[in-house]
Amino acid sequence: MSERLWFLKRCDLFQRLRPEQLHEVELRSRSREFPRNTPVYLPADQADGVMLLVRGRVKIGSFTEEGKQTILAFIEPGELFGELSLIGAVEREEYAETVEKSTIVMIPREIIQELIRQNPEVSLGVTKLFGLRRQRVERRLKYLLFHSNRERLVHLMLELAETYGRRTPDGVELKIKLSHQDLASVIGSTRETVTVVLGELQSEGKLKLGRRKIILTELAKMAESVHQPAPAIASA
Missing domain, CATH: 1.10.10.10 (Winged helix-like DNA-binding domain superfamily/Winged helix DNA-binding domain)
Known part of the structure; x- marks a missing residue:
């Protein structure tokens, strides 16, 4: 088993894929090592796919008009991020930066969209991902406001x-x-x-x-x- 395929099998979203589907994801994905405190993507970068964190830790954040940084979430190994690309976002709205030395698998948007059409469990998994991220942000906004x-x-x-x-x-x-x-x-x-x-x-x-x-x-x-x-x- 290749290292990248092993990485993919550790992600909950891909665990129930058929072998041929998982192999297709592996062929069309690529992995990359990032040093600590290195941008993975920045606002306005092309949103051409999702990311799977394999090792390390990543923070997701944004900047206000005054340049103030806000951290929205920390991503742990096995989690996907950059998921807004799946609903038609052309550019990244937030930034992603490594907190530790990290290994990330980059998966083209078209791959996930095909899996959503083919596999109801993948569709449900993506829906849950959006729901959990929204719940996390709404809870944080409530704390900020009140x-x-x-x-x-x-x-x-x-x-x-x-x-x-x-x-x-x-x-x-x-x-x-x-x-x-x-x-x-x-x-x-x-x-x-x-x-x-x-x-x-x-x-x-x-x-x-x-x-x-x-x-x-x-x-x-x-x-x-x-x-x-x-x-x-x-x-x-």
Whole structure:
């Protein structure tokens, strides 16, 4: 089995394809290595297909008219992104940039569109992908509109804990390295404000800060402060 075919088989969307369909996707796709902090695509780039992240991590974001960065989502291995090309977008509306050294398989739009026509399960999978991304963005917009900087940051900590948290003797460590500027870009705030709020939470004993490292020491209390149940966390 070729490496690219193995990558494709790891993606939920392609797991139920017939062998000949999967082989066709492999033949018409290409993989590429990206260094850390490298653009995968930029706004106004041609939207000619979707991307499958194989290794590493990618952030999806946009820029305001004033040039302020907003991070919309983090993409993990096995996930597709750039899916707006499937509904007729000619140009990219957002940017994608690697957070870590990453391997990405680029799949032409026509391939996915053919699979959607041929396979109801692929069509359902793409529909679910759009739904989950929309739900994620709507939830983040709600936090931005109706919560304080502190509440937005606590909500983000809980969201990150659910996805990247691992229990340790000191608490729940976030296995994702984000700068204060990254956190600010996710919650629509400033780096200075995030630094102040993180300092307050550390003074209250709710978390510990290290170099690009965060340990949530009082996960339940943090969740209670924003009227949200504490997420379930896997052991380290």
